[in-house]
Each structure stands twice: as C-alpha cells, then as structure tokens.
Amino acid sequence: xxxxxxxxxxxxxxxxxxxxxxxxxxxxxxxxxxxxxxxxxxxxxxxxxxxxxxxxxxxxxxxxxxxxxxxxxxxxxxxxxxxxxxxxxxxxxxxxxxxxxxxxxxxxxxxxxxxxxxxxxxxxxxxxxxxxxxxxxxxxxxxxxxxxxxxxxxxxxxxxxxxxxxxxxxxxxxxxxxxxxxxxxxxxxxxxxxxxxxxxxxxxxxxxxxxxxxxxxxxxxxxxxxxxxxxxxxxxxxxxxxxxxxxxxxxxxxxxxxxxxxxxxxxxxxxxxxxxxxxxxxxxxxxxxxxxxxxxxxxxxxxxxx
Numbered sequence: 001x002x003x004x005x006x007x008x009x010x011x012x013x014x015x016x017x018x019x020x021x022x023x024x025x026x027x028x029x030x031x032x033x034x035x036x037x038x039x040x041x042x043x044x045x046x047x048x049x050x051x052x053x054x055x056x057x058x059x060x061x062x063x064x065x066x067x068x069x070x071x072x073x074x075x076x077x078x079x080x081x082x083x084x085x086x087x088x089x090x091x092x093x094x095x096x097x098x099x100x101x102x103x104x105x106x107x108x109x110x111x112x113x114x115x116x117x118x119x120x121x122x123x124x125x126x127x128x129x130x131x132x133x134x135x136x137x138x139x140x141x142x143x144x145x146x147x148x149x150x151x152x153x154x155x156x157x158x159x160x161x162x163x164x165x166x167x168x169x170x171x172x173x174x175x176x177x178x179x180x181x182x183x184x185x186x187x188x189x190x191x192x193x194x195x196x197x198x199x200x201x202x203x204x205x206x207x208x209x210x211x212x213x214x215x216x217x218x219x220x221x222x223x224x225x226x227x228x229x230x231x232x233x234x235x236x237x238x239x240x241x242x243x244x245x246x247x248x249x250x251x252x253x254x255x256x257x258x259x260x261x262x263x264x265x266x267x268x269x270x271x272x273x274x275x276x277x278x279x280x281x282x283x284x285x286x287x288x289x290x291x292x293x294x295x296x297x298x299x300x301x302x303x304x305x306x
Contacts, residue, residue, distance in 0.1 A: 163252040165248075218248075
C-alpha cells in the first residue's frame with residue numbers, strides 16, 4: 001500500500017461517496033509519487049486499472065500519466081488529476097447523450113479526429129523544427145529595406161510623439177525646477193530627473209528619443225480631454241496643466257500626425273516580427289516538403305489506382 005494510504009482510507013470512510021473520486025486519485029498518487037502502471041506478476045504485462053467509468057467507456061490509470069508534471073506539490077498534482085477526471089466524465093456524458101439523440105456520421109468524425117491529431121502532432125513537430133533551425137537575427141538593413149518597399153503598410157493610426165511626460169502630486173517637492181531639469185542636457189540633471197520621477201511621480205515617460213502614442217502617454221490626465229489633439233501638437237512644444245491632485249508636465253521634441261507614414265523607429269519591432277514570422281512559415285513549408293520528398297525517395301507510401 002502506498003505511503004499515506006491509511007490516512008486516505010480513513011478520510012474516505014469519513015468523507016463518503018461525494019469525495020470518493022478525489023480521494024481515489026489521491027490514493028493512486030500516493031503521498032508524493034505519480035501513478036505507475038503495475039504489472040501482473042504471472043503474465044508480466046501491464047494491468048490497466050480503471051479510474052472512472054461512463055457507460056461502457058473507461059478512463060485508466062496509465063492515461064493520467066503526465067497530467068501532473070514531476071516535481072509539483074502533492075496538492076497541485078491531486079487538483080490537476082481530479083480536474084482532468086471530472087472533465088473526462090463530463091465530456092463522455094455529453095458524447096453519450098449526443099449518440100442517443102442525433103445521428104452521428106462516424107466516418108466524418110474519424111476524419112475530423114485524424115485531422116485534429118495531425119494538427120496537434122504536426123504543430124508540435126513544426127515548433128520543434130523551427131526552434132532548431134530558425135535564424136532569429138534580423139539585420140537593420142533588412143528591416144529598412146522591408147520598410148521602404150512597403151511604406152503604405154505603415155500608415156499611422158494614432159498621433160505619436162517623442163518627448164517627456166510627468167505626473168506629479170501637488171505635494172511633491174521642488175516642482176518649480178521640473179521644467180528646467182526636463183530641458184537640461186547635463187548628465188547630472190538627467191540622472192536627477194530620473195531619480196525624482198522614481199521617488200515622487202505617479203507616472204512618467206522619459207524616453208525622449210523613442211516614439212509613443214500620444215493618447216497612451218497622457219491617459220488619465222487632463223491632456224486626454226483635449227478636443228483637437230492635432231492642433232495642440234502643432235501649437236505646443238511644452239505644456240503644463242493640473243487637476244485637483246496632480247501637476248502634469250509635457251515636453252514635445254517631435255510629433256507625427258495620424259494618417260501619415262510611420263517613422264521607421266516606431267514600427268521597427270513590428271517589422272522584425274513580420275520577418276521572423278515569414279521565416280517560420282517558410283521553415284514549416286520546407287519541413288513538410290522535405291518529409292514528403294524523402295518519404296517518396298524511400299517509397300514509404302504509394303497511391304493505388306481505382
């Protein structure tokens with residue numbers, strides 16, 4: 001009997017039938033070990049022990065292997081296996097109910113099962129193959145070439161800016177110095193500004209060389225309520241405002257209006273992802289073609305004429 005089985009059996013006696021499924025799983029798991037298939041000593045073959053039954057369908061111990069990965073806590077293992085068993089029961093009940101109430105085209109079901117099986121196994125192998133063979137380095141020149149050849153694909157849907165934004169409580173110290181530090185090019189002032197933001201600001205953006213969507217930058221501030229943001233961006237390179245609790249400081253170094261071509265820097269990561277996704281598609285296609293051609297050379301398959 002597995003370690004801890006006495007405790008489990010005692011709990012079964014107290015818990016009753018409503019707990020039997022969960023406790024059966026605990027018993028099968030033992031105190032710390034996952035399910036192992038026992039062998040019939042007389043025959044030397046695995047003995048499949050049922051865990052649950054719905055009608056004439058059975059769920060066996062060996063079908064639960066791998067549901068709870070090695071190393072997880074006992075309670076987590078029990079929860080995962082119990083959830084799987086309960087899910088299996090529910091699905092089998094639905095299948096049985098469907099079989100009683102509608103006509104099922106078994107051949108069509110089998111075709112769909114085969115397609116689904118292929119999709120699962122093929123997907124896993126494709127991922128393995130791609131991981132082994134993908135060159136994930138993308139040169140800046142390749143990104144720039146892709147961008148220039150497809151400018152119409154990179155039209156801005158939002159206004160974007162380069163600059164700084166600070167949201168500071170009115171009670172914060174030295175707020176009158178913020179503008180001067182924001183405009184300073186001295187390294188010590190830039191370090192001081194970042195330190196100030198970390199210590200006192202409720203929100204900040206100091207990436208003055210990176211592009212960011214204006215609406216995203218000023219969300220939850222009075223600036224988000226500006227009726228004509230295009231006109232605002234064209235009219236201001238610095239702006240301060242406040243509400244009941246906070247002061248807001250905005251410095252605009254550059255801006256781009258929606259419906260114009262996006263700067264390369266703003267879409268650089270998107271282009272890199274596109275290029276990598278194209279490589280993945282090409283690798284998946286190559287894998288399928290290589291497998292087919294190699295199998296044809298080995299005569300692993302044949303098509304029979306009618």
